[in-house]
Amino acid sequence: MESIKVLNLDFRGISNIVQTLKAVQYDDGRAVRVMLSGTEGNISKVRIYCQKPSGMETYTDGTVVNDYCVLFGLTPQMLAEEGVVKSQLQLMDGEHVVTSFDFQIQVSKNRIASSSITSSNEYQALVEAMKNVDKTEADISQNRSEISKIKERVDTAEQNIDVHTAQIAEMQKIPEGGTTADAALNDIKIGYDGTEYQTPGEAVREQISSISELNCYNVFKSIFNAFREENPGHYVPQLNFKKYKRTHNGVTFMWNINFTSCEISGIATDDAFCNMYYNQSELPLLFERGKEKEFKINITGSGVYLYIGINIKGSTSSKYVYKITENTKIIIPEDAYGMYIRLKVDAGESADANVSNIYISSTMTNENIADKINN
Template identity: 25%
Template sequence: MIQHIIPVYFLRDGIQARIETVQGDSGREFVFNAEDITLTNDMSAKVYIKKPSGFSCYSNAAIQDNAVTVKATTQMIAETGVSLGQIQLYRGNEKVTSFLFRLDVKESKVDATGIESKDEFTILEQTIKEALAAINAANTARSAAEEAAKKAESAAEAANTSSGNADTAAERANTEAEKAVTAAGNANDAAVLATEEAGNAEKATTNANAVYEKLKNMNVEQVNQDITDIKDAIAKTIMVEG
């Protein structure tokens, strides 16, 4: 709602800027213009305020247009009186602190009675939140890694099982192939034997045909007579020799 423009110095202790504000307000924003240095995008900024009681506030701030901007918190202006503040700039491991500025908090007659002043370290709170977020992210990543490891293990087991099945199938295929080769050999042997038997049958047929040709015109009665004559001749020969 309201911006306070405050000059701050880093190279010399100039006139201390004085900010007047009202106790307990939450709609104020402090813009600290760097008067003697140039702020760059690779810098970060923090605002430190020490209250009259000794309590302090430490907050992150934004850098824009060569100025450091921070929204006033309730604790920054919880106490009446003069608080002293400084700006800290960071770049990598380097740190630069501004000279002091003054925060003059006036008493609120409206609703400031219930404000309890205390330390406020929003930087620490943010760091804790970031740490918790990092822990949660790490736990999530660990769970995802464990789940991925389980899936990888299951996939490896499935692959080993498939490999074993493939080996068994290959062995069965080789056995069946050997059987097929043996059967083919037996079939070839049977074919050779069949060819030989066919040749023998053809020879037998030829011989039978030749015998038939010899016998088809033969006179059976004449053959019987010839046999009888041969028997008689043999018998007479035996008698003469006797």
């Protein structure tokens, strides 16, 4: 903020009237624009000379606006004393100096400064402090604006959190009488084909049961190795079929995930079976010709039997076929060539049974079993 006064100075001295400027003690925001007349040529520099009522002097640079106008500020030193300050303006062009006739500055008492402050330095300190207060208030206002914006963003974030929390709560399902530990995300209930199941567990079970291809050999090998360590000399049938669930001629064979039991249901329109092992030109792992094997099986229900078919070398049609009861011993023929092991429901029979604990005994040692697997 500035207060700019206009002073007209005629360097020819035509008028005897001494022009007067008015100012207040210690102000530093006043400036004087001087309109020049009676001069020619370029002005390179301007200075203002002041003599205060006490006789103290100041000599201060001004600013050249153009060759007909200059500008200078009234400094606190010029205005330090109350009364008339005699002044002259000095113009220079590099070679010549031209000085104006007298003009004066009438300095009024600064009542604010004199009310409680005895020196100009203390007054200047007050002015600087007031400037700092103004700046602080401006900063506070700016901070309030920024805080308001941050609060708006926080409010928006809280609203988004509330929305997401509600969405998650909607996605979760807690069974009646259950706790949050029973909660399940709704997305699990949606199958890969878009089918929506009643519970996540049902979705998992149904989709696993419909998987068409499984690496049954690796599953068997891990089961067999674990069983072999705990039950030396026993053999778990090699499960080389490719489905957890098989439906054949009206009968459904549903295996559990470990292939250790199978639920069978349905009416056989023709002989219905599910192979546990099938190879017409090779015997399964650990089978030795001329050795006796004992098959064991546990069947709860009716209509289902375990059959063993042994192919004779040189003929794919000649077989020994054995129907296994709870505990049946078989001697593997010397000319045995291939074999199948299957669960079977005869044509026209109705099956409703659970089969478990299927295994075959072996007289081989653990070391021999390991050699067979490694080879």
